[in-house]
Amino acid sequence: MSDGQTIAVEVTGIEQITPLIKHFTLARIGGGALPAFSGGSHIVVVMRGEAGGSPRVHRNPYSLLSPPYELDTYQIAVRRMEESRGGSHFMHDRLQVGSGLEIAHPVNLFALDKIARKHLLIAGGIGITPILAQLEDLHGGAIPYELHYSVRAPEHAAFLARLRAREGDRVRMYYDCDGQLIDFEGLLAKQPLGTHVYVCGPAGMINRVIDTARAGGWSNSHIHWEQFSAPPVGDAFEVYLARARKSVHVLPEQSLLEAIESAGVEVPYLCRGGVCGFCQTRVLEVDGELLHHDHFLSDADKAKCNTIMPCVSRARGKQVVLDL
């Protein structure tokens, strides 16, 4: 995916739906249907801003939460991050109705398994967004499903009214403020054969669901999760792109992928969150250390130090040479 293949959209609606979450409606500039997608898909939003007087481009993945059968608009929800690298603040502070944006075509890395006998959906906080679109795909179908949705407090429960009205008692709410915790062990232990679990939320929740399911004998093909990591901030470092013959300086709050892109070299990507593996890049030389932050490579592959996911991972040391 490169910026040449993006779709120009404008913001047609902005709503503050919780103290931290804004809901955005996007429509194609000039009108017309947007590309079809399935529940669980995300788009990458390209934000052209500036920092310290020079242009600064953010590309963040956001899940599509609107019904997959409505293609006049896309809807996304963005949580304002306290320690933002700039993307969520751009979305919250700089956009107004009528603002223009570019988006990449939808990609689904969190798809429902169509031959499941039951779907068990678990959401924490803003992790509800891909699940809202999945629920639209499931609603009215023959396969049973239920949602367990955990938030800090009632005022943080985005889309609760919509969920209650549409899904009724298939939704179970858990409020941290009242000490209500999801009993993952009990929940996962009683599921009928052929159930698939889907979890989206904070890293701790995702890890607990995966670990509890595996300990309970669930096989990997029935466990689905999505977590887009924001590229972590780190020390500045240098990389050399062997084929382009360019040295690139990576700033502390910039991702390696962003730095490579601003040097004019394109790397194919889909999620920009360490999940899909699309931007995997060969490391030819490393004098120092690779700091892997992705969810894609196995620990064994990470230890080999010959490949990196530049969307979230960084390096430390004197010199890193990439096969780009």
Added chain:
Amino acid sequence: MLVTGIKSKPVYAPLRADTGGRYHLLLGFGQGGEPLLRILDELRLGKPRSLAQTRIFYTPGRDGGASAPETFGASGAAETRFFDSSGLLLQEFRSTLERSLMGTRLYVAGPESFIGLAMKIALEFNLNEDEIRAQECGTLARRVRCVHCRETTEDVRTNIVRCVGCDRWLLVRDHYSRRLAAYMGVMVDAEAPGELPQIREVFL
């Protein structure tokens, strides 16, 4: 030739216990008893507690090499059941899956036609490849589905077979359907009626 190099032909491997599972369901037919006993040994050594969550369904078959009831009796498995036919066994298997929970691992050992029928049922319950292990032992006789009349001819040992449904001569392909638990049979003399390749016993 139509019959070789087809990717849908199932590949089997010697059975190993998967100690990552919480419940273990073992199905055996005829000579399939031996591999099941090996699974039970592995569970006993690797995860003794799991024997209390292990069930064995077995039918002796008619090929010889059947395991005796008492060999399973000493295994420590929670339940061992013997069936007079594979049909009865698979019927009970289905109703067991209705009540089963996530965390179940399925092991099947026996002739391919038995494995195929068990897999077909498992598929209806969305058991995936990472939850099923199968080892082929015993006859290679095939179930053959006629692509013309859709009848299934059982126990096929020859490369060419006459369809029980429509009397056509069928070439038995390696093209396998997991959903139907059968190999595809295609009319072999459509262009030159009566001209048949040599019929040989190949699935023994």
